[in-house]
Each structure stands twice: as structure tokens, then as C-alpha cells.
Amino acid sequence: VSPSLRRFAPLYLMLLPGLIYFATFKYIPMIGIVIAFKNYNFLDGVLHSPWVGFDNFRRFFEGIYFERILGNTLMISMYKLLFGFPAPILLALLLDQVGRKRFKRLVQTFTYMPHFMSWVVIYGILLVLLSPGEGLVNELFKKGGMEPFSFLTEPSWIRSILVGSDIWHGAGWGAIIYLAALSSIDPSLYEAARVDGAPLWRQIWHVTLPGIRNMIVVMLIIRLSHILDVGFDQVLMMSNAMNMEKADIIDTWVYRVGLLEMQFSLAAAVGLFKSVIGLVLVLGANKVAKKLDSQIW
Amino acid sequence: VIELFNGQSSPTIFEEEKSLGGFSVRGKQTKLAVLSLLLGMTAVTGACSTKEQPAANSPAADKAQSKKFKISLFNPGVNADAPHVPREQDPIGQMIEKKMNVELEMIIVPEQAPAKLNAMIASGDVPDLITTNRNDAVKFYEQGIITDLDSLLQKTPALQQLYDKARWQKSTYKGKIIGIPNDQPTAGQHGYWVRNDWLQKLGLKQPTTSDELLEVMRAFTFKDPDGNGKNDTYGFVGGLAKDGTFYSGTNQLFLMFGVYPNHIDVVNNKLVYSNTDPKMKDALAYMKKIIDEKLIDPDWVTVSDFVKTEDKMYRGKSGILVFDWRRGKEPQFQALMKAASGEIPDWITIAPPKGPYGDQFVNLDPTYSSVWGVSKKAAADPEKAQRIIELLQYMYTDKEIYPHMSYGLKDIMWKEENGKIVVTPNADAQETRWARHWRFPRTSDDPVYFGANNPKTLEYWALNKKYSKPNPAVPVLIPDPSDTLAADRIKYMNEMLLKFATGKEPLANWDTYVQTLKTKFKLDALLDNYTQQLKAEGILK
Numbered sequence: 063v064s065p066s067l068r069r070f071a072p073l074y075l076m077l078l079p080g081l082i083y084f085a086t087f088k089y090i091p092m093i094g095i096v097i098a099f100k101n102y103n104f105l106d107g108v109l110h111s112p113w114v115g116f117d118n119f120r121r122f123f124e125g126i127y128f129e130r131i132l133g134n135t136l137m138i139s140m141y142k143l144l145f146g147f148p149a150p151i152l153l154a155l156l157l158d159q160v161g162r163k164r165f166k167r168l169v170q171t172f173t174y175m176p177h178f179m180s181w182v183v184i185y186g187i188l189l190v191l192l193s194p195g196e197g198l199v200n201e202l203f204k205k206g207g208m209e210p211f212s213f214l215t216e217p218s219w220i221r222s223i224l225v226g227s228d229i230w231h232g233a234g235w236g237a238i239i240y241l242a243a244l245s246s247i248d249p250s251l252y253e254a255a256r257v258d259g260a261p262l263w264r265q266i267w268h269v270t271l272p273g274i275r276n277m278i279v280v281m282l283i284i285r286l287s288h289i290l291d292v293g294f295d296q297v298l299m300m301s302n303a304m305n306m307e308k309a310d311i312i313d314t315w316v317y318r319v320g321l322l323e324m325q326f327s328l329a330a331a332v333g334l335f336k337s338v339i340g341l342v343l344v345l346g347a348n349k350v351a352k353k354l355d356s357q358i359w
Numbered sequence: 360v361i362e363l364f365n366g367q368s369s370p371t372i373f374e375e376e377k378s379l380g381g382f383s384v385r386g387k388q389t390k391l392a393v394l395s396l397l398l399g400m401t402a403v404t405g406a407c408s409t410k411e412q413p414a415a416n417s418p419a420a421d422k423a424q425s426k427k428f429k430i431s432l433f434n435p436g437v438n439a440d441a442p443h444v445p446r447e448q449d450p451i452g453q454m455i456e457k458k459m460n461v462e463l464e465m466i467i468v469p470e471q472a473p474a475k476l477n478a479m480i481a482s483g484d485v486p487d488l489i490t491t492n493r494n495d496a497v498k499f500y501e502q503g504i505i506t507d508l509d510s511l512l513q514k515t516p517a518l519q520q521l522y523d524k525a526r527w528q529k530s531t532y533k534g535k536i537i538g539i540p541n542d543q544p545t546a547g548q549h550g551y552w553v554r555n556d557w558l559q560k561l562g563l564k565q566p567t568t569s570d571e572l573l574e575v576m577r578a579f580t581f582k583d584p585d586g587n588g589k590n591d592t593y594g595f596v597g598g599l600a601k602d603g604t605f606y607s608g609t610n611q612l613f614l615m616f617g618v619y620p621n622h623i624d625v626v627n628n629k630l631v632y633s634n635t636d637p638k639m640k641d642a643l644a645y646m647k648k649i650i651d652e653k654l655i656d657p658d659w660v661t662v663s664d665f666v667k668t669e670d671k672m673y674r675g676k677s678g679i680l681v682f683d684w685r686r687g688k689e690p691q692f693q694a695l696m697k698a699a700s701g702e703i704p705d706w707i708t709i710a711p712p713k714g715p716y717g718d719q720f721v722n723l724d725p726t727y728s729s730v731w732g733v734s735k736k737a738a739a740d741p742e743k744a745q746r747i748i749e750l751l752q753y754m755y756t757d758k759e760i761y762p763h764m765s766y767g768l769k770d771i772m773w774k775e776e777n778g779k780i781v782v783t784p785n786a787d788a789q790e791t792r793w794a795r796h797w798r799f800p801r802t803s804d805d806p807v808y809f810g811a812n813n814p815k816t817l818e819y820w821a822l823n824k825k826y827s828k829p830n831p832a833v834p835v836l837i838p839d840p841s842d843t844l845a846a847d848r849i850k851y852m853n854e855m856l857l858k859f860a861t862g863k864e865p866l867a868n869w870d871t872y873v874q875t876l877k878t879k880f881k882l883d884a885l886l887d888n889y890t891q892q893l894k895a896e897g898i899l900k
Contacts, residue, residue, distance in 0.1 A: 104480065105503025126847050126879060195658035215660045303603025303857050304660055306850075319846040321477050324498060 098331040111327075118331035127315060135311040138292045141225045147285060149229045150236030151278060155266065157237065158244045170241075173234030181299040184227055188214065188300070215304035224300060224309065228293060239281070240274055247273035279356040283347045287340040312336065428746050430737075431464040433476060433486035435541065436796035440469045440666075443793050451763050451797050458760070459750050467796055480504055487737040487747060490799075493530060493728040496538045497837045505732035507535035511748045518752035529834060530730045538730025539751055543803035547824030549611060549722050550708040552687055554678040557584035557704075565709045569615045569645065572679070572712040576654040579678035594654035596677035598662035603853035605860075607668040608681035609646065609659065611721055614828060615714030616642035619723060620856060621849065623832045623889060628900055630832065630890050634852050635873045635882070641715065646860040672706075673699035681721065684708065684820040688813040691787055708819035711826050720828035728834060755800045765801035765808055767794035773807075780807050832889070835896045839888045848880040 067074065093108075098118055100111040122128065153173060160166040176184070191198050194212035203210050213219050251269045260268065294313035301309035312332060320329030351357040443465045446452060452463050466486055468475045473495065479485065485504060499505045512519045519527075522540055530538035558565065558575070561582050566572040576594025578584070584592055597608030605613065605620050613619050618633040625631065633639055649655050656677045662668055672682055673696045686692050687706030696703050711721040731751060738744040754764060762780055766773035772786040772794060785791070801808050811817050838845060855872050858864035864872075876882040893899040 103502050121843065126844070127850070189661055193658050193661055195656050210657065212657060212660065302601060302660070302663075303599065303853055304861070306603070306854060317474065318850065321474050321481075323846055324477055324480075324502065325843075326481055 095330065095334055097327050098334045100327055102327040102330070114327070118328045119335065121328060122332050122335065125315075125319075127310065130307065131310050131312050131315045134308060135290055135292055135313075138221055138224055138297075138309075138311060139289050141221060142228055142292060143285065143289075145225055146229050146232070147282065149233040151240055151274075153233050154237040154240035154244060154274075155270065157241060158270070159262075170234065170237075174238065175234070176231045177235035179231070181231075181295045184231060185299045188223070188227065214300070215302060217305045217308040220301060220305040220309045224293070224296060227300070228296065231296075240277060243274040243277040244270065275354070276356040279351050279354060280358055283344055283351060283358055286343040286347045289343055290336040290339055425460060426742065427460050427462060428743050429462045429464065430488065430743075430747060430750060431466055431486040433466045433479075433489045434468050434472050435465075435488075435490045435731075436798045438792045438795040439467050439472065441467075441789075441792035441795070442469075443467045443796055449793075450768065451794060454760060454763060455750070455754065458757075459746065459753055461746060461750060465796060467793075485734045485736050487734050487743075488751075489732040489734065490541055491538070491730060491732050493532075493538065493726075493730060493834070494838055496530065496730050496732050497532050498840070499732055500532060500535075500537045501840060503735055505537060506735040506738040506744070507537055508539065508733060508748070509536050511733075511738075511744055512536060512539075514745065515748050515752040517756045518748065521755055526727065529727055532837070538732050539748075540727070541729040541731045542799045543801070544725035544727060544729065545803045545809070546725055546827055547722055547820055547822075548683060549608075549681050550684050550819055550823040551711055551721060552672070552680050552682055552706050553709050554579070554584070554675070555705040555707040557678045560584055560586065566712050567710075568712050569714045572615075573645075573648065573654075576649065576679060577652065580652075580654045584678060591676065593656040593677040595649060595679045596656040596662070596668070596671045597659050597680065598664075598668055599660050599857070601663050603850070603857055605646075605856070607662060607665070609655075611681040611711075612646065612649075613639075613642045614720040614723075615712060615718055616645065617714065617716055617718040618642050619828075621852065622723070623836060625831045625893065625898060630886060630893060630899065632882075632886055634856065635876060638716065639856075640859075640866060640869050643856065643859040644866060647862055647866070650861055670699070672696075675700045675702070675704045684823055685811065685816055687819070688811075688815045690812055691784065708822055710822060718828075719826055721823055721826045722828065723833075724827045724830040726830060726834040761800060762807075764797040764799070765805065767791060767797070782807060782810060831898055832893055835898065836889055836892055839885065842885060842888070844880055848876070848882070848885075851880060852876070 097108055097111065099113060099115060100108075101114045101117070102108065102111045106112070125131075157166055157170060160169065189197070192200070192213040194200055194210055194215070199213070200210035213223065247270065251273075252265060255265045255269050290312060292311055292313075294311075294317070297309055297311050297314055298317065301314065316329050316332050319325060320332065348357050348359065443449070446456075446463070449465075452465065455461070456463055476486075476489065476491070480499075489499070489505065491499065496505060500507070518539070526540055527536060530536055530540060553565065553575070557563075557579055561578050561584055563575055563578055564571070566575045579592055579594040581590070583590065595608070597610075597612070598606040599609065600606040604610065610620055613633075616638045618624075618636050618639045620633065622633040623630065624633065656662075656671065658671070662671060668680070668682060669686070671677060672680055672686055673692075675696060687708065693703045711719050713719045733744065733747055737747060754760060762773060763769060766780065766782055767786060768791055771783065772788075772791055773780055773782045775781075803809075809820075811820075855864060859866055859869070859872075890899060
């Protein structure tokens with residue numbers, strides 16, 4: 063036994079539960095990936111179902127709706143990245159500038175509360191607000207002499223609704239981690255900046271943002287690994303037959319074809335495809351981050 | 360009919376009574392609920408302890424000493440939106456458990472039950488008894504998830520004799536019985552409801568043809584039938600299911616043209632697929648008129664479940680809808696109308712208007728496709744398999760348990776008066792709705808269950824039943840397991856029919872649509888498969 067092992071034995075011991083957790087819940091289940099290359103049926107089980115090579119992948123790529131669902135997934139994902147990712151940072155910066163503690167806490171509580179609402183509830187709220195007939199917004203439209211508009215069924219609106227409600231749902235919660243990072247910035251840096259005569263936006267630019275830069279990069283890398291996950295629950299809840307052409311994503315297709323039709327192999331193949339894309343992006347992003355010296359590993 | 364393809368959001372089963380009052384008030388009366396539950400428990404347990412004399416031929420007679428089995432039941436009965444109470448608070452379940460020496464686990468899934476079931480199966484956690492339909496049962500059987508039941512049923516003659524050959528035939532696949540009839544669907548659930556007070560106010564006749572129906576819709580929309588001086592009424596309200604199928608009224612309008620979305624029919628010894636039938640084009644043109652002229656409540660696109668339709672009826676802003684036969688005249692629903700709109704409109708059911716080809720229907724014949732599947736895993740233990748079948752036999756044939764299961768909690772939801780069973784006004788109360796999960800054995804002609812406070816209700820029901828469209832093909836057809844395009848095809852058709860109806864796709868493109876179905880979505884192969892199945896069943900000669 064090496065001296066270092068003996069010396070740090072308690073620390074290694076503490077590491078053990080974590081390792082066991084990842085092995086049991088993350089690594090062992092990966093064996094199930096083999097069904098992506100099989101025609102899985104319940105009778106034969108994971109081990110004895112027949113091998114089909116890349117047939118499941120081919121079915122996905124050659125599917126009639128492949129282009130549509132991939133396009134929608136990427137577009138919604140991009141919008142969420144573009145508008146959704148900076149939102150919590152912005153919120154955290156704004157909250158950071160609030161001097162009155164009570165007010166700050168109140169705002170913070172209100173902004174992260176939506177995180178605890180399920181999409182069913184949020185869609186219910188949207189229905190009450192945006193229904194074409196008796197929705198609040200349309201009632202106001204009618205009062206103002208405008209034509210009512212069916213926001214929830216219009217294909218051109220669904221992505222805005224998805225991204226908007228996602229920001230409302232997650233920005234407050236996402237801001238917490240940035241607020242924690244902000245509080246770790248050395249106050250003497252601000253003092254020095256003020257002494258040098260830096261106005262507020264200069265302080266933010268030269269002190270605050272560099273202070274949380276690492277956190278932003280880490281969050282971005284993690285985010286990129288989910289590039290093809292654009293919120294299945296949300297889309298399933300908010301999309302309907304009328305706006306499906308702009309809202310049908312990979313996950314909703316897998317739900318219809320894989321889960322409801324019991325083609326688990328196909329679902330597994332698509333899941334594997336998504337993970338590989340995510341992995342490639344994470345590796346690439348980390349490489350770029352290394353140049354900024356804020357890589358994860 | 361959607362269930363033919365994958366059983367998703369099948370609005371044809373159980374919809375009659377899914378949630379009788381809307382869930383807006385749920386949770387406010389928890390205290391009352393608990394109290395009444397406690398009262399109910401003492402009442403029912405008291406009642407059954409006095410009756411505890413084992414009948415001579417009771418299957419339970421020798422159960423007491425035998426092994427106790429745990430049996431799970433997946434999503435039976437109605438009102439899945441009401442969560443089931445814990446075992447200790449469920450006197451009906453306790454009665455059955457005691458009698459059969461079992462421990463019952465009720466798994467109730469309010470939404471997307473097929474997906475939830477498939478997820479359970481995929482994780483190896485297969486429920487012992489599964490409420491499903493014939494198509495899914497075939498899928499489950501092919502996958503080795505459920506077992507065939509012929510040999511088991513031989514030991515439960517009472518259950519076997521409960522249904523005739525024809526009924527068993529409907530749950531037979533490859534010569535084996537793979538499901539036990541679960542819940543009896545009711546014919547004539549829906550009817551055309553029209554606001555008679557509006558008809559009279561505007562001096563209109565009851566519509567008898569599709570054109571007259573359109574005229575009445577126009578008058579109801581533009582002639583201010585409620586006399587409030589505002590343009591706030593509509594001729595019609597229907598719905599649209601989540602997957603894009605016409606639903607809750609909009610679908611029944613198609614029947615005036617002899618077609619029905621996603622339906623497969625046999626006409627003159629030929630298979631007719633509604634979605635490509637030229638008559639479908641006429642039906643869509645008719646729908647388009649209703650939508651273009653804004654005769655339909657614009658909220659119809661978000662009316663995707665029973666509760667939302669119900670709510671629309673109670674608000675009374677739309678003068679015509681196709682809905683449950685009990686809604687218009689029964690006092691408990693009239694009370695809800697009063698609460699929602701402040702008035703009780705004079706809703707009447709009329710015979711369905713006749714279409715341009717003389718079609719006059721308001722419902723499709725029910726399919727009798729609801730079955731119990733028995734998990735193969737559970738059946739691996741012969742003793743347990745036996746108990747499961749005996750449990751079903753007991754639940755479906757025992758006279759004593761019948762009222763408890765079918766009508767709910769004794770002395771709360773029903774009571775005995777002079778030896779006769781009467782359903783109390785509380786039968787529909789929110790807090791005891793979970794008891795309806797046990798309702799599956801109720802027969803579709805039960806005069807107590809389907810009783811009415813207003814004789815008009817029964818009259819309307821009889822009227823609706825008269826206009827059922829025969830449904831020869833759908834109940835026997837099973838999906839082709841090698842049809843990998845099924846989900847994409849149904850999606851495409853739903854989307855296109857909707858686009859035609861809403862005008863996003865001009866009807867002039869109808870032929871392109873049919874052509875795309877044939878080339879890209881291989882429709883002909885599917886229809887050939889169906890034709891062969893129908894020939895094998897002797898439905899096509």
C-alpha cells in the first residue's frame with residue numbers, strides 16, 4: 063500500500079459512495095444501450111433479442127419527418143440558448159445591483175417560484191391568458207376593437223411561447239448559481255475600480271463579468287451537452303396539431319413512434335444519437351474553454 | 360377509432376362519465392371528504408360484517424387458509440382523474456381483498472395511460488391485470504407481456520359463461536383468448552344538444568338536414584339569441600384532441616356525410632377508408648364553412664378533453680353541441696349550469712340532421728374492445744394465475760359485490776330503500792369519485808346505474824341509440840406489426856384533415872394529399888392488409 067493511499071484513506075473512503083452511485087446508476091445501465099442495435103422485444107429480453115446493426119438509426123435518419131423534427135429541435139434549442147442562456151445572468155446582475163435587502167429577497171423569491179410549477183400548470187395559465195375565445199388577452203383585444211388572435215395554435219407563435227415560457231420558468235432559478243458566484247467577488251476590486259473613477263457599467267464590465275466568467279463558461283458547456291434536449295414535457299404540453307409543424311421535436315417523435323408503439327430499440331437509438339452529439343459538443347466546447355483557461359477538466 | 364392505431368388518447372372509451380363536474384373545485388373540500396370517507400367506511404364495513412355468511416358456491420369459501428397474493432390492477436373503471444385512496448380507506452377494495460384473500464394495488468393514471476403503461480413494461484414492472492384494448496392486447500401478447508387464458512378460464516366456468524361466443528371471439532387472437540372483457544361500452548352516448556330557448560326566440564325550426572343545421576348555427580351566431588345586445592354567442596362548439604383528431608362534437612359532424620376521421624368502413628362489400636373517401640372532402644368543406652364563418656366557438660382548438668367541453672356547455676354561449684345524453688336535463692348538471700352562467704337553458708336533444716347523401720347518424724356503434732390482459736410474469740405462478748382469474752370471476756359475477764363496485768360507497772353513493780337500490784344525489788360528489796375506479800363490472804343496461812331523475816334523459820338516450828352507425832370493420836382489425844410508418848402516417852392525416860378544415864391547405868389539393876398517402880406513406884399496403892383481415896373474418900366476401 064502506497065504511503066499516499068494510507069495517508070488519504072479517509073478521503074478515498076468518502077469518495078467511495080459517489081463512485082458506487084455513478085457505477086450503479088450511470089455506468090451499469092449503459093449496458094442497455096445494446097438494444098439500440100437490436101430489435102428489442104420483451105419476450106427475448108435485452109440479451110436475446112436479435113441484432114439488427116444500424117437499422118434503428120437508419121429508420122430514424124430516413125424517417126419521413128426526420129428533417130422537420132431535427133430542424134425544429136435545433137431552432138428551438140438555438141433560441142433557448144440565445145435568449146434563455148443570458149437571461150439568468152442578466153437577472154443575477156440586476157439583482158446584484160439592488161441595495162435594499164428585503165426588496166432583493168422578495169424579487170428573488172418571486173422570480174424563482176415558477177421553477178416549482180409543472181408545465182401542466184403553466185399551460186393552464188397560458189390557456190386562461192391566451193385562449194382565442196375567452197382568454198384574457200383576447201378579451202382585452204376585443205375591448206380595444208382588435209381582432210382576437212389564436213396565439214396557442216399559430217405555428218409562427220409557438221416557438222416564442224416555448225422560449226418565453228421557458229425563460230419565465232427557469233431564469234430565477236438559474237440566477238441563484240450566478241448570484242452565489244457574484245457574492246464571491248472580492249469587494250476590494252470594486253473599491254479599487256471606484257477609486258479609479260469607473261462608472262457602474264465599467265465596474266460590471268471589468269470586475270463583475272470577469273469574476274463570474276468561469277461560472278458562465280462551465281454553465282455553457284453543461285448546457286451544450288443538452289443541445290438536442292429542448293424540454294420534452296414542455297413541448298408535449300404546449301404543442302398541438304395546429305402548430306406541430308413548428309414544434310414537433312425529436313423527443314415528441316420518439317414518444318409517438320418509440321414509446322406509444324413500443325419500439326424501444328428505436329427510442330434507444332435516438333437517445334444514443336442525441337448523447338453522442340452532446341458529448342462531441344462538450345468535448346469541443348471544453349477545448350475552446352481551455353484557451354480562456356476556464357475549462358471543466 | 361384512433362385506438363385502432365395505437366390507443367393513444369382514445370376518446371371513445373369511458374368518456375361518457377370522465378369527470379362529471381369539472382375539477383375546478385377539487386381540494387376545497389378535503390375535510391369534508393375525509394369525514395365522509397370515515398363515515399362511509401364504518402357504514403360499509405358495518406354493513407358487510409353483518410352479511411358475512413359464506414355462500415355455498417362462493418369461490419371464497421376455501422380462500423381463507425390459502426396463500427395471500429398481491430395483485431395490481433392497471434387503470435380500470437372511470438374517472439382516472441380522481442386519485443385512488445390508500446388501501447386502508449377503500450372499503451370496496453377491502454371487501455374484495457377479504458373475500459379473495461388478496462392484496463390489491465390500484466394503479467390509476469389520469470393522463471397518457473398507454474405511455475405510462477409502456478414505460479412500466481419497459482422497466483420490467485408489469486402490472487398483473489392490465490386494462491387495455493384489443494389492439495394493444497395483441498401487441499402485448501406478441502411481445503410476450505400478457506398470457507393466453509384458455510386453460511385458466513376452464514376453471515372459472517361462471518366467468519366463461521358470462522359472455523357469449525361472439526364476445527369472446529372479440530378478444531381472441533391466433534385462436535387463443537388473450538383478454539377478458541373488461542368494461543361494457545354504452546351505445547348512444549352522444550346526441551345533438553340544441554338550445555330550444557334560442558330556437559324559439561329566433562322563431563326557428565329544429566334543423567333536420569345539414570344545410571338547416573348550418574342555417575341555425577348562423578342565426579345563433581349573428582342574431583343575438585341571448586338578447587344581450589352583444590355579438591358573443593356561437594352556433595356550435597366542439598373540440599380537437601391533443602393528437603389532432605376532431606373530437607367532442609366536431610368528429611360527429613362528419614357522420615352526416617357518412618364518413619368519420621380515421622374510420623374504416625365496409626360499404627357494398629368493399630373496404631372504405633374515410634380519410635381518402637371523396638365524401639370526406641365534402642365533410643371537410645362543411646367544416647371549413649363553420650370555421651370560416653366563425654360559427655364555432657374559437658376555443659374549440661383548445662377544447663381537448665371532456666371537462667373542457669362540459670364547461671362550454673354549462674356556460675351556454677354556444678347553442679349547439681354533440682355531447683353526453685345526461686347533461687341537459689339531469690338536475691345535478693343543471694345546477695352546474697346555474698353556477699356557471701346563472702341560468703338553466705332549455706337544452707333539448709334532437710335527431711341528428713340528415714346529410715346530403717341521406718346519412719343520419721350521431722354515434723358509431725361501440726367496439727367492445729376493452730379487455731383485461733393478464734401479465735405473463737404473474738401467470739408464471741399457476742396458483743397466482745388461478746387467483747387472478749377467480750378474482751375477475753368474483754368481481755364480475757358475484758351478486759353481493761356488484762352494487763358496491765358498480766354504484767360505489769354504500770349509504771353515501773347509493774342506499775337500499777325497501778329492498779330496492781337507489782342512487783343518492785351524492786353519487787357524483789367530487790370526494791368519492793375515486794370509488795368509480797371499481798365500476799368496471801357494471802352492465803351497460805343496468806337501470807340503476809343508468810337511471811335518470813328526468814324521464815326526458817332516458818328518452819334522449821333512446822333517440823341517440825337509434826342513430827348509431829354500424830361499425831363492422833374496426834372491432835376486428837388489428838394493426839400490422841410490420842407497419843413502421845403507422846405513427847407518422849396518422850400524424851400526417853390528422854394534420855392534413857385539420858389543414859383542409861381550417862383552410863391552411865386548399866381543398867383543391869385533395870388529390871395530392873391522397874397521392875402522398877399512397878406513395879410516401881404506403882397506404883395501399885395497409886389497406887390490403889386490412890382487406891385480407893376482413894376476408895379472413897368473413898366480413899368481406
